[in-house]
Amino acid sequence: MVLQKRLDYGSSGYQVPAMPHVPRSARGKRSVRKKVEDNRMCAFDLLATVAGRLLSERQNSPTPCNITGTSNPTAGKDIIKQEQFENEKPLKAEAFDQGSCDESALGSEIVFQRQSGYASKEHPQIPFATASSPASAFVKSDNRDSFAGESIISSTRAKRGYSLGTNTITKKCGTQRCIPGSMESYEYEGDGINTPRQAEWRISGKVIERNAPDMNIPEDPMDLDAKPPAVVSSDSSAEVPSCRDRVPHDSSVPKCGDGVEFSVYRDDDENSSGCTYPSPVTTHACRAQRIGDRRIRKLLTSKYWKVDPTMSKDGELANTDVEMKSVFHSRRMPCTRQRTQRSSFKRRKLFERCSISASDGGIFRDGISNPPGKGGIKLEASDSPATLHGANGASSSTTGQKSSYESGDYHVKLSIKSFKVPELFIEIPENATVGSLKRTVLEAVTAILGGGLRVGVLLQGKKVRDDCKTLRQAGIAHAEKLDNLGFTLEPNPRQAPAPLTSSKDPHLLHSGDATEPLARIAPAKPAPYQGAYDANPQPVLTSAANCPESDRDSVQSPADAPSLDKTTANSRALVPVPQMNAEALSVVPLCKSRRSEMVQRRIRRPFSVAEVEALVQAVEKLGTGRWRDVKLRAFDNAKHRTYVDLKDKWKTLVHTARISPQQRRGEPVPQELLDRVLSAHAYWSQQQARLQVKPPPAQTCLLL
DNA sequence: TTTAGGG
DNA sequence: CCCTAAA
Numbered sequence: 001m002v003l004q005k006r007l008d009y010g011s012s013g014y015q016v017p018a019m020p021h022v023p024r025s026a027r028g029k030r031s032v033r034k035k036v037e038d039n040r041m042c043a044f045d046l047l048a049t050v051a052g053r054l055l056s057e058r059q060n061s062p063t064p065c066n067i068t069g070t071s072n073p074t075a076g077k078d079i080i081k082q083e084q085f086e087n088e089k090p091l092k093a094e095a096f097d098q099g100s101c102d103e104s105a106l107g108s109e110i111v112f113q114r115q116s117g118y119a120s121k122e123h124p125q126i127p128f129a130t131a132s133s134p135a136s137a138f139v140k141s142d143n144r145d146s147f148a149g150e151s152i153i154s155s156t157r158a159k160r161g162y163s164l165g166t167n168t169i170t171k172k173c174g175t176q177r178c179i180p181g182s183m184e185s186y187e188y189e190g191d192g193i194n195t196p197r198q199a200e201w202r203i204s205g206k207v208i209e210r211n212a213p214d215m216n217i218p219e220d221p222m223d224l225d226a227k228p229p230a231v232v233s234s235d236s237s238a239e240v241p242s243c244r245d246r247v248p249h250d251s252s253v254p255k256c257g258d259g260v261e262f263s264v265y266r267d268d269d270e271n272s273s274g275c276t277y278p279s280p281v282t283t284h285a286c287r288a289q290r291i292g293d294r295r296i297r298k299l300l301t302s303k304y305w306k307v308d309p310t311m312s313k314d315g316e317l318a319n320t321d322v323e324m325k326s327v328f329h330s331r332r333m334p335c336t337r338q339r340t341q342r343s344s345f346k347r348r349k350l351f352e353r354c355s356i357s358a359s360d361g362g363i364f365r366d367g368i369s370n371p372p373g374k375g376g377i378k379l380e381a382s383d384s385p386a387t388l389h390g391a392n393g394a395s396s397s398t399t400g401q402k403s404s405y406e407s408g409d410y411h412v413k414l415s416i417k418s419f420k421v422p423e424l425f426i427e428i429p430e431n432a433t434v435g436s437l438k439r440t441v442l443e444a445v446t447a448i449l450g451g452g453l454r455v456g457v458l459l460q461g462k463k464v465r466d467d468c469k470t471l472r473q474a475g476i477a478h479a480e481k482l483d484n485l486g487f488t489l490e491p492n493p494r495q496a497p498a499p500l501t502s503s504k505d506p507h508l509l510h511s512g513d514a515t516e517p518l519a520r521i522a523p524a525k526p527a528p529y530q531g532a533y534d535a536n537p538q539p540v541l542t543s544a545a546n547c548p549e550s551d552r553d554s555v556q557s558p559a560d561a562p563s564l565d566k567t568t569a570n571s572r573a574l575v576p577v578p579q580m581n582a583e584a585l586s587v588v589p590l591c592k593s594r595r596s597e598m599v600q601r602r603i604r605r606p607f608s609v610a611e612v613e614a615l616v617q618a619v620e621k622l623g624t625g626r627w628r629d630v631k632l633r634a635f636d637n638a639k640h641r642t643y644v645d646l647k648d649k650w651k652t653l654v655h656t657a658r659i660s661p662q663q664r665r666g667e668p669v670p671q672e673l674l675d676r677v678l679s680a681h682a683y684w685s686q687q688q689a690r691l692q693v694k695p696p697p698a699q700t701c702l703l704l
Numbered sequence: 705t706t707t708a709g710g711g
Numbered sequence: 712c713c714c715t716a717a718a
Contacts, residue, residue, distance in 0.1 A: 540717065602712065628706060643706070651709085 092358055212272055432476050435467030607639060607649050612669050615653070616676050623651060623684040653677045 426440055438457055457464040457476075464474050476485055609617070618634035627643035627650075633642040656664055657674035 017710095604712070625707070644708095645712075647707075647709095 052561060224288045362675050413577075428471070430472050433467060434464050434471060434476070436472060437476070438467065457485070602640075606666055608670060609667065609673070610643070611635075611638070612649070612653065612673055616673055616680065619650060619684070620676065620680045623687060624689060625680065625684070648675070650681075654681050 313636065426437070427441055428437055434457055441457075459474060459476060464476070466474070474634075502535065538579075615633040618630040620630050622633065627647045630646050631643040635646060653669070653674070654677055656669060657678045661668075661671075
């Protein structure tokens with residue numbers, strides 16, 4: 001239980017990476033939305049963040065090492081929410097972004113492993129029920145002291161009733177911004193580590209054959225299971241001393257790194273509590289989100305999707321990184337209006353064999369960060385199929401920080417062997433092409449990683465390179481072979497995301513074209529990154545947990561929506577899933593799928609008689625043409641009803657009232673109401689006409 | 705952001 | 712419900 005608790009990053013910190021959908025009508029703050037646009041995430045980010053988090057967790061924990069073990073794969077609670085943070089200093093951000101996310105530097109690999117256990121037992125027909133598989137992380141330290149943490153990257157619902165990141169909340173700590181995991185504090189270490197190495201991600205996936213799953217899945221009971229953590233193991237069980245003990249509490253050091261902003265996407269909508277889905281990553285990833293701000297949508301579509309000429313025809317989309325519109329449901333627009341949830345992770349590259357070190361400043365709790373260079377976390381990936389595993393040398397080290405700093409050996413090394421990503425459900429026609437399969441998988445994966453990757457398909461260990469083959473032709477169509485089906489995540493050299501290519505960063509230029517092959521940059525010292533680091537000498541981040549946590553709490557508000565509304569919202573929360581899922585996943589024609597992902601149509605929510613009544617009443621009072629007022633007056637709590645909706649409804653009501661009852665469809669509206677509609681409509685039309693006609697007559701009179 | 709209208 | 716031009 002302790003494990004569970006400690007691993008429960010839930011809504012507090014890690015957030016699921018940007019999703020390829022942008023919610024519409026989300027009424028988030030502009031600032032938030034803006035952030036959304038810039039969000040990028042890559043495995044690197046996550047790795048680093050997780051590492052930071054783990055360390056942080058460990059330090060906060062009285063029993064740092066008790067994380068070892070295996071956790072229930074379905075423990076959806078252990079969710080790594082993608083941390084969102086953004087650098088307010090453009091230049092710095094740029095550098096950072098470029099440095100870590102450079103396309104060429106990316107080399108993570110995701111291996112999909114067929115795992116049969118998770119979903120099937122409890123919900124054989126509901127594969128999604130197990131959507132969350134563990135993403136465990138191993139933290140291994142050179143110093144014997146180690147700890148391991150496990151978390152789950154999952155898009156499944158958080159236990160606490162959060163929908164993952166439906167909304168964005170920027171949390172500021174005073175004037176300083178916080179970065180969870182203190183990405184910016186990471187620095188590369190020398191010897192053997194300064195070369196970015198592969199960070200390996202393992203995705204356990206199960207290929208579920210045909211038949212769309214029933215999306216109406218109850219919360220996965222398995223979430224409650226307290227299975228031991230699967231992968232987490234540590235090299236040593238030695239307990240690591242809490243870093244904070246060794247870290248000088250310098251009051252001058254801000255709790256949150258300067259210039260670092262930590263934003264967490266979260267649902268700030270009305271308290272609908274449970275608009276979360278147990279759906280798999282894929283579902284989330286592919287489900288379109290809506291955003292209230294159309295500009296965003298436009299921006300997304302045009303700026304990223306449409307503009308992307310580099311997109312390879314086989315679908316190695318670059319787009320993914322772009323608009324990962326989150327799939328999470330917004331509370332405000334209960335389950336139908338989803339908000340953009342882009343990772344605020346700047347899109348960074350995954351490095352092949354990525355080794356990075358992070359300054360310890362980012363991981364100490366209480367927001368106390370150390371000056372750069374004092375310590376670091378080194379992330380290094382290994383080939384072994386473990387989970388994120390790492391050791392914490394620095395933390396455990398009793399060496400004084402000062403000496404460490406000077407000697408430079410005060411490092412925490414995190415070795416991330418693999419990440420497990422929630423189970424992905426993929427449904428794809430037998431005659432679909434391998435390329436489309438790749439794209440489908442990619443879309444799901446991209447949702448997690450933030451893009452910049454392409455997916456490779458392995459069949460019985462061999463790469464299937466021909467994207468034009470059908471699955472049948474490739475031999476992927478048969479169940480028995482599915483066991484041997486694997487997917488890999490590869491850097492996608494073909495295209496660097498627009499944001500990345502724009503290089504104002506000298507480092508980047510120095511390194512070469514961002515679109516260049518990995519080899520060019522990977523081996524080199526991550527200059528961009530370094531640059532970013534340099535640019536931000538101030539202590540960075542820290543209380544990754546604190547900020548979000550508090551934020552979360554503060555944001556939660558009691559339900560104020562009418563029960564009716566809530567009920568419908570909740571009950572419908574799950575409705576869209578199946579469609580979306582199917583739609584998003586059965587991507588054969590790329591364009592089509594993309595479109596569907598992008599512009600997700602809101603779920604249809606017929607007006608109830610009660611709503612109609614309220615509408616009629618309001619209109620009778622306010623008249624037509626004042627839809628905003630009508631909205632405020634009668635539907636203020638119905639977040640999913642926009643004034644446009646009300647206007648539309650009125651329009652249809654008028655129409656309905658004019659047609660014969662036989663022609664009417666849907667829930668019958670009492671004739672009495674319809675009569676009122678007609679009379680009100682007539683009245684206000686007349687009023688409107690009067691107002692319009694009045695002036696002219698007056699003028700004519702004058703003229704005459 | 706709202707309104708108004710066509711789709 | 713969506714999309715948009717206009718205001």
